[in-house]
Amino acid sequence: MxxxxxxxxxxxxxxxxxxxxxxxxxxxxxxxxxxxxxxxxxxxxxxxxxxxxxxxxxxxxxxxxxxxxxxxxxxxxxxxxxxxxxxxxxxxxxxxxxxxxxxxxxxxxxxxxxxxxxxxxxxxxxxxxxxxxxxxxxxxxSVSTIELFNETIIATGFPYENRDTLPFVEILQSIMIQGRGIRRFGSAALDLAFVAAGRIDAYYECCINRWDVAAGIIIVKEAGGKISDFSGGDNYDDGKEIVATNALIHDQLLAIIQKHNV
Missing domain, CATH: 3.30.540.10 (Fructose-1,6-Bisphosphatase, subunit A, domain 1)
Structure with a gap:
């Protein structure tokens, strides 16, 4: 075939x-x-x-x-x-x-x-x-062309467990203050697809599984986006940490996450 x-x-x-x-x-x-x-x-x-x-x-x-x-x-x-x-x-x-x-x-x-x-x-x-x-x-x-963080729409998700041990509130607060809006849709695969289509500018999440993100990863990459873990590295395909953006705001979003994810 x-x-x-x-x-x-x-x-x-x-x-x-x-x-x-x-x-x-x-x-x-x-x-x-x-x-x-x-x-x-x-x-x-x-x-x-x-x-x-x-x-x-x-x-x-x-x-x-x-x-x-x-x-x-x-x-x-x-x-x-x-x-x-x-x-x-x-x-x-x-x-x-x-x-x-x-x-x-x-x-x-x-x-x-x-x-x-x-x-x-x-x-x-x-x-x-x-x-x-x-x-x-x-x-x-293709991904969006938004460069200014105050114009961004960013999606995220919350893990099923250990919600009280991760700095969700602090990260969410920073993004809400600095960005245009934040969304929690409830399907990681669609979050990634929406980044690829330019409907949202970025998506980040932790503690999910590889089957949630495997297809979305290649779709984002092929649409011109950028993907990393919370440290900016390549350890994201197991779903433990993932940041997917239009590439233009990637470093800005990472800086916010890293500030609180200590």
């Missing part, structure tokens, strides 16, 4: 999975919901969506491994690995807040080659290929 065919089939699978999720909106009952950890919820929708993705991707790339959020055993020892978050924004979905996504990335020899983030309720497919640019429903996209 050539790369173009793989992209088309993978994108169609992601979209179909998103349509399944959309059809289940409002159907999940309290008895269908499990608590995986503190403030981390899962339902049959997450699990069925993951099964759809895994079975479909196995047909496309039979000798592959997976890193997933739900029940599929992780196997990142293979040359080809799919990194999957079947429903990023589960809490939004369960509360019928129309902001959640499917996130799928394709890694070959430890390098992310493809990324797909599907904004289910708006039928928006964000995608990117290594060295080939970033796209929204087939149209090329």
């Amino acid at each position: 050539n790369t173009r065919e793989l992209i088309e089939k993978a994108e169609a699978l992601v979209r179909n999975t998103g349509l399944f999720i959309k059809e289940e909106l409002g159907k999940v009952t309290a008895s269908d919901i499990e608590a995986k950890a503190l403030n981390s919820l899962v339902s049959y929708v997450d699990k069925e969506a993951e099964k759809m993705l895994v079975s479909g991707l196995l047909e496309l790339t039979p000798d592959c491994g997976f890193i997933t959020e739900e029940d599929t055993p992780d196997d990142d020892s293979k040359e080809m690995v799919w990194i999957i978050d079947p429903l990023d924004g589960t809490t939004n979905f369960l509360r019928q807040i129309p902001h959640f996504s499917v996130s799928v990335a394709f890694r070959v020899n430890d390098i992310i080659q493809l990324g797909f983030v599907y904004n289910i309720m708006l039928d928006e497919m964000f995608s990117a290929g290594n060295g080939h640019g970033a796209f929204l429903n087939g149209r090329k996209i």
Whole structure:
């Protein structure tokens, strides 16, 4: 299978999975919901969506491994690995807040080659290929051109655990004072996609997982953005710390985070 065919089939699978999720909106009952950890919820929708993705991707790339959020055993020892978050924004979905996504990335020899983030309720497919640019429903996209920090819109997220041990309030306060606005949408994958499309100027978060950010990372990079950890280094792909910006305000945002993240 050539790369173009793989992209088309993978994108169609992601979209179909998103349509399944959309059809289940409002159907999940309290008895269908499990608590995986503190403030981390899962339902049959997450699990069925993951099964759809895994079975479909196995047909496309039979000798592959997976890193997933739900029940599929992780196997990142293979040359080809799919990194999957079947429903990023589960809490939004369960509360019928129309902001959640499917996130799928394709890694070959430890390098992310493809990324797909599907904004289910708006039928928006964000995608990117290594060295080939970033796209929204087939149209090329790029990050914003905002240079002045007082004009920035910045998104963030809060970790499920250890909320009292991290300097969220101080960082948020500095950004609110110095920037134009701050948002907390509830889907890390869509936050990254929105940076890539220039809808917001930056996103930062800590204590999340690689399946939340793997697809979004390549989309931001291919759209001309910059990504680092809180120290400005490259230790971000495991999701522990990530700062993604339009590149023009990257150092300014890092300075605020580093001031408080001691």
